[in-house]
Amino acid sequence: MKVTTRPDDKSERASRLHVVIAEVVSAIIGSTVSFDEMYQIVLDKARWLTESQHGFVSSIEKKTGAHVSNTLTKMRDEGCAVSAALYSLPEGPHKLYNSLWGHSLNVRESFFTNNPSSHAAAAGLPSGHVPLKNFLSVPIIFGDEILGQIALANSVREYTEDDLKEIKRLGEVYAIVLHNRQQESELRRSEEQFRSMVEMAPFPMLVARREVNSTILYGNLRAAELFKVSQEALIGSAVADYNQKREEWIAILDEIEKNGCALDKEMQFYDVSGKACWVLLFAVKVIWFGSEALMITINDITDRKNMEETLRQLATVDYLTGIWNRRYIMDLGNKEFERCLRYKTHMSVIIFDLDHFKLVNDKYGHNIGDRVLEGTAKVVTNELRGRDIFGRYGGEEFAIVFPEITLREAAKVAERLRQAIEKYQYSLENSSTLTVTASFGISEVIDTDRTFEEILARADYALYKAKALGRNRIYCS
Secondary structure (H helix, E strand, O other), X not given: OOOOOOOOOHHHHHHHHHHHHHHHHHHHHHOOOOHHHHHHHHHHHHHHHHOEEEEEEEEEOOOOOOEEEEEEOOOEOOOOOOOOXXXXXXXXXXXXXXXXXHHHHHHOXXXXXXXXHHOOOOOOOOOOEOOOOOEEEEEEEEOOEEEEEEEEEEEOOOOOHHHHHHHHHHHHHHHHHHHHHHHOOOHHHOHHHHHHHHHOOOOOEEEEEOOOOOEEEEEOHHHHHHHOOOHHHHOOOEHHHHOOOHHHHHHXXXXXXXXXXXXXXXXXXXXXXXXXXEEEEEEEEEEEOOEEEEEEEEEEOHHHHHHHHXXXXXXXXXXXXXXXXXXXXXXXXXXXXHHHHHHOOOEEEEEEEEOOHHHHHHHHOHHHHHHHHHHHHXXXXXXXXXXXXXXXXXXXXXXXXXXXOOHHHHHHHHHHHHHHHHHOOEEOOOOOEEOOOEEEEEEEOOOOOOOHHHHHHHHHHHHHHHHHOOOOOEEEO
């Protein structure tokens, strides 16, 4: 089996686990597989999740009570006393199993160790067995009955609590499947049994028709909770009812038809009240009791998306004024400059700052100074077009990029802004008011410009000239 590096990010690990469980369930119900094939599927997925070199998946034989390892990686060096891949763990005194392989069955609890030789149950490996670097075991329990075990060894890294949680989750699904398969040789013929399996899934899960609206044939309780409806109301509604972008859903269906599945689809769903949530969606083709269908698993990533938006805000927005910060002005300005050169359009830039702002801070304090900066940002924003790029350039200095505007047009805007700033009054605690003025430097793209910084430099020089001429005025460069 090819071992792939596992991601450390928890949300990504959770997403991968959803895919694995969906693939396991889909493989089992999508076709008539033998018990041995089912064991091998579970072992392959468990090894991939944990990057384990060895392991086995077992079951308890109903007739004899023997704990049989139904599928087993090659764990024998030459001379190993174990003579075949198919073997059983014999019970010892007091109905206990020997060695690490039997410990989780004896105590009925999952565990892992990255130092096997020091574990209390380490003794008892057969002669010639490959050395154990680490070990992880999950007993498969349904109700009160032990049905089998998932045992893994020799991961290329140390096992972690996240590995144990993932294999326990996989074990929960395996327990349901194994129990149902032992009770009914053809699980997919029993809709009630399959529903119980889906219901136990630790995440929202749907089965839907393979059609444009994707009518929902079954949804578990977690899916109903996500959409804020009862399970009865969920069944018979359509996936399209909870996704407002019809073309997006049709594109996903087309991908499923082409590839058999659609994985890691980041999209927005809406509950019945219209509240949006971000989800990561996985869908695979299945046969639902003789009919073509989709099995859909959903990972709610709303918290992650909110965090991403918060980080984006921190990276691009000035914390005090709520307008763009200097770095983002430069990013957007460079893009507009390149577009201006490509399409031979106009582009102008204004740099302005508040006159004698230091005196405001010295006389009234920084709290009033901050209010003046916030107020200035609001006054200017109200006077600009939606496509104009406005941000705080630094301290009391601001910058505006005007796509497709000439120097003369930009000067008219600057004069309007200058007057608006001059008229705005800030209320002080003693019922008096404060007004401020601003000086403006303006430049536009010329034929010799090769960088956005050249335009900014001319606007900055023009601002210097406006100040030198007495402030509260505009100057074009």
